[in-house]
Amino acid sequence: MQDPTNVPTHPSPHPPTAAPTNTVEITRFLIDTNQSSVSYGVGETFLSQGNRYNYAIGVTTIVSGEILVDTNNPSDSTIGEITVDISAFQSDKSRRDKAIRDRWLQSSKFPVAVFSPTELRGLPNQYTHGDVLDFEIAGNLTVRDVSRPTIFTAKVSMNDERLTGQANTSVRMTDFDFDPPTVAGMIEAENNVDITFEFVALHAKVD
Numbered sequence: 362m363q364d365p366t367n368v369p370t371h372p373s374p375h376p377p378t379a380a381p382t383n384t385v386e387i388t389r390f391l392i393d394t395n396q397s398s399v400s401y402g403v404g405e406t407f408l409s410q411g412n413r414y415n416y417a418i419g420v421t422t423i424v425s426g427e428i429l430v431d432t433n434n435p436s437d438s439t440i441g442e443i444t445v446d447i448s449a450f451q452s453d454k455s456r457r458d459k460a461i462r463d464r465w466l467q468s469s470k471f472p473v474a475v476f477s478p479t480e481l482r483g484l485p486n487q488y489t490h491g492d493v494l495d496f497e498i499a500g501n502l503t504v505r506d507v508s509r510p511t512i513f514t515a516k517v518s519m520n521d522e523r524l525t526g527q528a529n530t531s532v533r534m535t536d537f538d539f540d541p542p543t544v545a546g547m548i549e550a551e552n553n554v555d556i557t558f559e560f561v562a563l564h565a566k567v568d
Contacts, residue, residue: 390428390524390562392443397562398422399445402555409547417457417550419450428524428562435488440478440498443558447504448472457542465534465542471505476513493518498528504537513558522564530556 400420407413423446431437448468452458462469483496494517502511509532517526533552534541541550 386432388430388432389565390430391565392424392426392428393561393563394422394424397424397558397560399424399447400557400559401450402557403541403553404551405542406549407547408549417452417454419452419458419461421446421449421451423449424558424560427565430519430524432488434486435494436481436484436486438481438484440481443476443478445474445476446472447474460542465539467505467539475503476511477501477503488519491518491520502532505539507537509536513556524560524562526560526562528558528560532556 398420399422400418402416402418405415405417407415424443426443427441429439429441447466448462450458450461450466450468478498478500480499481496482499484494488494494515496515496517498513498515500511500513501508511530511532513528513530515526515528517524519525532554534554535552541552543549
């Protein structure tokens with residue numbers, strides 16, 4: 362009688378199949394200064410001109426940052442710090458620009474504003490090439506060494522090897538410890554500032 366403990370084993374000729382793994386595919390994009398801009402919009406009233414209203418817009422193209430896109434799970438994508446040279450803001454009036462740099466925003470002393478994202482809200486778990494994504498970017502905006510929680514609403518699409526998008530928010534000057542520009546009897550600016558970030562980010566190799 363054969364000892365059951367000595368029964369020869371016959372391994373299967375087909376090795377077991379390894380469990381499938383999810384490969385993380387991260388695509389790195391860098392903001393292209395040549396195709397990107399940050400602008401402010403502020404309402405102002407000319408008291409000396411019968412309370413004429415004007416919406417002043419200033420633009421800078423000196424902006425940098427990176428975006429890491431998880432193509433398999435877009436909700437795991439991240440955005441790095443976005444830095445903006447606000448001393449380079451230019452409007453249609455050089456006199457306004459100088460006054461903002463020297464007296465109110467004091468961007469000649471604090472030339473760089475930084476937005477540090479902490480959370481992306483509303484991104485899907487799947488993405489089809491060319492879709493426009495609507496989501497929110499929560500983070501901290503630092504201006505004049507003062508940081509405040511800020512939320513941008515964004516629209517972004519990815520085509521070929523570029524990201525194209527726009528992000529918007531509104532902040533108050535007094536939240537960053539400076540008053541709206543005012544010239545007694547002549548002009549008064551509103552406290553609210555509309556910020557618009559229009560960008561193109563180009564594919565870059567991940568280190």
